[in-house]
Amino acid sequence: MTLNLLMAHADDGNPVLQEALPVEALREAPIEPLEIPERLWNHIADQNLLTKQRWGVVAPKGPSGDLLLKLIAPLREKRAHDQGGVPVRIYRVNPGMDAPSSMRWKHQCFWSEDVDEEERPRYLLILGGLKEVSLELQQALATSAYVGRLAFDSEAGYQAYVSKVLHWERAQARESKARLLLYTAQDGSDxxxxxxxxxxxxxxxxxxxxxxxxxxxxxxxxxQAPGQALLTRAATPEPSILLSVSHGLGRPPNGWSSGDSQRALQGALRLPGQARLTGADLMSGAFLPGGVWFCFACFSAGTPAHSLYTPWVRQLAKTHSQMARVLASLPQPLGEEPFIAALPQAVLANPDGPLAVIGHVDLAWTLSFSAHGQRTTSRFFGVLRALAQGHRAGPSLMALQHFFNEMNMSLTARDSHAALETDRGRKVFASEQDHAYLWLQRQDLMGFILLGDPAVRLPVSLPPEES
Structure with missing residues (x-):
């Protein structure tokens, strides 16, 4: 068994990790437990009905949050109507919340007993970039809620996205069947x-x-020219889901020429023949109109303030020379701010682009769909199938979140068992490598986030009770 990474240098297009990492490298993984979801909403009610599940907004405190709420006012009005005229609940948060403060806010504010369980929104739309509302808060909420994020570098991006969503939801025509596009950027790498x-x-x-x-x-x-088949098929006006697998562009060996260059290119797709697909390429023109894009690549959704893998990669770099290149591609401890990638920003702001993008905000490993030599494709196909059947984006992605929760439960159970056996004076014969394997799968699944309103859905025929 080996570990492969989906990242390439932005200048020459060569894979950052040119040789697969031996599975023994997992012995260096720093394993720590994460929160186990305390409770979930009532699963008896239809997860797609906003009248039962509610829709809310998380916005940063201060003038910037006030502006963002104003920019999406038409969408808030539409969602209030969708949930039977009940006003949209708005949460205001401090910027830069780390993992512990995010969990405290979730327990003390979001789970406040002052709010009836039936009125607490299960759909949450975060407004603003990773600097305004932290990734840690989004990940904390996503263990049980349906969470999406809107983040654009311009006010026009928010307005264009809201107009696009309202356009598709008011459209009368509904296709009877979705289309699934599957694309691999074949460059010959492992x-x-x-x-x-x-x-x-x-x-x-x-x-x-x-x-x-x-x-x-x-x-x-x-x-054909690299990516031409993708661009041609994605331009046709059919409700479509795109699953793409490629390397995401990362730091060139000599570093980024500027911060603007990094924000424009990091996470863009590396195509065959040194070609690439960037946000600038998809700002206009039809590309998955009214669809959803599942983009499997490193940093395809954004770049965090701190990578979950930094301690492990730094340790491996001492004995595996190629891991030094991976370490250099990770967020640096000083001087770099987190950001949402330019590519999903561009397609979501594009009036003829998709309604949602699912991508990764850290290193994307092949381990998430191939573990212990066994394929785990069903966890991803479950997301695609739910979207194709007309389910909203948030509940569709929750199919993947369930596997994250399972990995976390498995790690917690192993830790609890080891502590109990040690307390009894018994030796623990657990495999450190298997334990680390679970850790890496959990971290990888944790990196997938939804960009866009979690309540959007493909314009396909709905069951009678939802139409």
Missing amino acids: AILQGHADLITPCLDACLSHSSTANALHLSDGS
Whole structure:
């Protein structure tokens, strides 16, 4: 078993991790427990009905948050109407909350007993970038709620996105079936070959065997220019879900020329033949109109203030020379601010772009879909199938969150068992490597976030009770 990384240098396009990492490297992983969800909402009620689940907003305190709330006012009005005229609940938070302060806020404010359980919103839309509302808070809330984020560098981006969502939700025509596009940026690297074999191909096979789910189409560049097949198919006006596997662009060996360059390129897609797909390429023109994009690549959703992998990678760099390049690609301790990637910002602000993007905010490893030599594709196909069936984006992504919660429970159970056995004076014969394997899977799943309103859905036919 080996570990592959989906990241390439932004200048020459070469994979940052050119050789797969041996699984023994996991012995250096720093394993720590995370929060176990205390409670979930009532699962009896339909998860797609806002009248039962409620929709709320999380915005930063101060003038910046006031402006963001004003920019999405039409969407707030629409969601209040969707939940039976009940006003949208708004939460205001401090910027830069770390993990402990995020958990305190969640327990003391979000779970406040002053709010009836039926009135607490399960759908939460975060407004602002990672500096305004921290990634740690988004991840803390996402263990049990349906959380999405809107973050644009301009006011026009928020306004364009809101107009797009309202346009699609007011449209009368509904397609009877969604389309699933599957694209691999075939560059011959081990990570991409594994992604194609263990994620793209099984998802295609699963869709073909469940023909009622969606019309599946595998995209191949062939003799065309890199990415041309993707751009051509994604431009057609059909309700579509795109699953793409590629390297995400990371720090060049000599560093970024400027902070602006990093924000423009980090997380963009590395295509075959040294080509790339950036936010500037998708600011206009049809690309998944009214659809959803699941973008599997390092930093495809954004770059955090601190990588969860830094301590482990720093330790490995002492004995694995290629890990020094990975370490250099991680957020630096001083002088770098977290940000949402330019590529999802561009497509979400594009009037002819998708309604939501699912991406990664840290290193994206192939381990999340291939563990212990076994494919774990079903966890991702579950998200795609839910979206294709017309479920809202938030509940669809929760299918993946369930696996994160399971990994976290497994780690906690192992720690509890080891502590109990030690207290009894018994030796613990647990495999450190297996324990670290669970840790890496959990961290990888934790990095996926939803950009866009968690209440959006594909414009496909809905069940009678929801139409």
